[in-house]
Amino acid sequence: MAKSSTEHIKKIRIGRAAAKLFSETGYLDTSMSEIASAARMSKGGVFHYFSAKDEVLCFILCNYMDLVLERLEEDLEKIGDSFSRLQFFISRHIELYEKNAAESRTLLHEAHNLPPKHFKILAEKEKKYFQVLANLLLDYLGGSIPKARLTAMAFTLFGMCNWIYQWYDPKGTLTPKELSEMIFGIFSAGVNSYEQSKRA
Amino acid sequence: MAKSSTEHIKKIRIGRAAAKLFSETGYLDTSMSEIASAARMSKGGVFHYFSAKDEVLCFILCNYMDLVLERLEEDLEKIGDSFSRLQFFISRHIELYEKNAAESRTLLHEAHNLPPKHFKILAEKEKKYFQVLANLLLDYLGGSIPKARLTAMAFTLFGMCNWIYQWYDPKGTLTPKELSEMIFGIFSAGVNSYEQSKRA
Numbered sequence: 001m002a003k004s005s006t007e008h009i010k011k012i013r014i015g016r017a018a019a020k021l022f023s024e025t026g027y028l029d030t031s032m033s034e035i036a037s038a039a040r041m042s043k044g045g046v047f048h049y050f051s052a053k054d055e056v057l058c059f060i061l062c063n064y065m066d067l068v069l070e071r072l073e074e075d076l077e078k079i080g081d082s083f084s085r086l087q088f089f090i091s092r093h094i095e096l097y098e099k100n101a102a103e104s105r106t107l108l109h110e111a112h113n114l115p116p117k118h119f120k121i122l123a124e125k126e127k128k129y130f131q132v133l134a135n136l137l138l139d140y141l142g143g144s145i146p147k148a149r150l151t152a153m154a155f156t157l158f159g160m161c162n163w164i165y166q167w168y169d170p171k172g173t174l175t176p177k178e179l180s181e182m183i184f185g186i187f188s189a190g191v192n193s194y195e196q197s198k199r200a
Numbered sequence: 201m202a203k204s205s206t207e208h209i210k211k212i213r214i215g216r217a218a219a220k221l222f223s224e225t226g227y228l229d230t231s232m233s234e235i236a237s238a239a240r241m242s243k244g245g246v247f248h249y250f251s252a253k254d255e256v257l258c259f260i261l262c263n264y265m266d267l268v269l270e271r272l273e274e275d276l277e278k279i280g281d282s283f284s285r286l287q288f289f290i291s292r293h294i295e296l297y298e299k300n301a302a303e304s305r306t307l308l309h310e311a312h313n314l315p316p317k318h319f320k321i322l323a324e325k326e327k328k329y330f331q332v333l334a335n336l337l338l339d340y341l342g343g344s345i346p347k348a349r350l351t352a353m354a355f356t357l358f359g360m361c362n363w364i365y366q367w368y369d370p371k372g373t374l375t376p377k378e379l380s381e382m383i384f385g386i387f388s389a390g391v392n393s394y395e396q397s398k399r400a
Contacts, residue, residue, distance in 0.1 A: 026312075028228050109309075148373035152382055155367045156360045163359025173348035182352055185397060190390020197385060 011049050014039045015060045019102035027057060027110040058118040061111060064103040065125035068096055072132060082140040086188055089136055091180040093161050098176050105165050130154060140188075141195045149198070157187050211249050214239045215260045219302040227257060227310040258318040261311055264303040265325035268296055272332060282340040286388055289336055291380040293361050298376050305365050330354060340388075341395045349398070357387050 017038035021030045032053055036043040050056045072092075079085045097104045111122060133154045138145060145153075160183050170176050217238035221230045232253055236246040250256045272292075279285045297304045311322060333354045338345060345353075360383050370376050 026228070028226070146373075149382070151367070152374055152379060153386075155363060156383060156386060159359040159361070159363025159366075160356045161359070163355060163363060166359075167351070167355045173346075174352055179352060182349070182394060183356060185394035186353075186356060186387065186390035188390075189393035190386035190388075193389035193393075194382060194385035 007049065010041075010045075011059060012063075014041070014046055014049060014056065015063060016102070018056045019060045019106050022057070022060070022110055023102040023105040027053075027106070027113050032056075054113065054115055054118065057106070057110060058114055058121070060103055061107050061114070061122050062118075062125065064100060064107055065122060065129070067100070068093075068129055069125060072129075076132070076136070082136065083188065085136055086140050087184050089133060090157070090161065090184045090187070091177070094164070094176055094180045094183070097161065097164070098170050101165075104162075108162060108165060130158075133157065137191070141192065143199070145195070153191055157183075157191075160187060207249065210241075210245075211259060212263075214241070214246055214249060214256060215263060216302070218256045219260045219306050222257070222260070222310055223302040223305040227253075227306070227313050232256075254313065254315055254318065257306070257310060258314055258322070260303055261307050261314070261322050262318075262325065264300060264307055265322060265329070267300070268293075268329055269325060272329075276332070276336070282336065283388065285336055286340050287384050289333060290357070290361065290384045290387070291377070294364070294376055294380045294383070297361070297364070298370050301365075304362075308362060308365060330358075333357065337391070341392065343399070345395070353391055357383075357391075360387060 014035065018030070018035045021034055021038055025034075030053075032046055033043050035053075035056065036046040039046065046056075050059065075092075076085050076088065079088055111119065114122060134150055137150060137153055164179065168174075168179065174182075214235060218230070218235045221234055221238055225234075230253075232246055233243050235253075235256065236243040239246065246256075250259065275292075276285050276288065279288055311319070314322060334350055337350060337353055364379065368374075368379065374382075
């Protein structure tokens, strides 16, 4: 195995352990020693890969956003109609969110702790994701929509999806598939009806 | 002015200053000295009213939830139809949220820092608020709805409303009234359409 690959695997291991701690205890309350211990490494070992705790945070959040963006546009292009594309976008968002619960919770709760230069990198990735959704909505609703309205619609959907970290238990009665279907059902019909009322 | 009333005014002053600091800098990163300085009081003065920082947090969050619950059921009862009651609930939620931005942000970001006994008091108030919305939805949609579905619907709406702290600028193009109208428009039509599809 090449050195760079081994290094990346080690970084992933540290990132996973740290994300779990950050999402449970909070970023500020977690020390590099605790991260090392959770990753079953020495503190020196962790410092070999990350020079500071904010570098670990940046690695976790940027990696998560890369996963969110990975093949997104290519996969959307393969789907024929905008109704199904919106459905795919929502179910994919919920699935990624649930499968990477520690990372997604850390993104929502701790991103503001990133130093400006790292925050900027993350914000660029988030902006790209937002833009994919905004284009999808334009396509779904047809015609032109004022920018402020389109932005609010997109963030209303993100709100429906992301708020689940406050209340949703994937092991409860409602399956992640049912949850996605509900959010898609409410949003797709609702946004269509709202947009028609604005144009009437 | 009675002593108890003066005391309450002082506590409100400390709470306001602290909520602003907590929402800007974070609860863990704010000291009692900083709270005292922001409230233009001595540190001893603050400790006269609150024995610890978590008491300040509890005071802020419980007060905010009391405001959210204040006259809510009475005001809803005065409104004839469930469509208008839902509209009132949403616009009231957005308005309170915007007018008490520091307190509502602190509620979303810092409530987990409350010690268990205080957290329990807050959770009771939040549960009551949730129940008002759940009853409202039952009324609006008619018939019986499985509990897990009703819960998910209610939290989907809270997600649309509460997520605004991540993106919405009340001084921007979209007014709070327009934002409320959009959320109400999307949710009321969407949840109706979704529920009909489940019953079909």
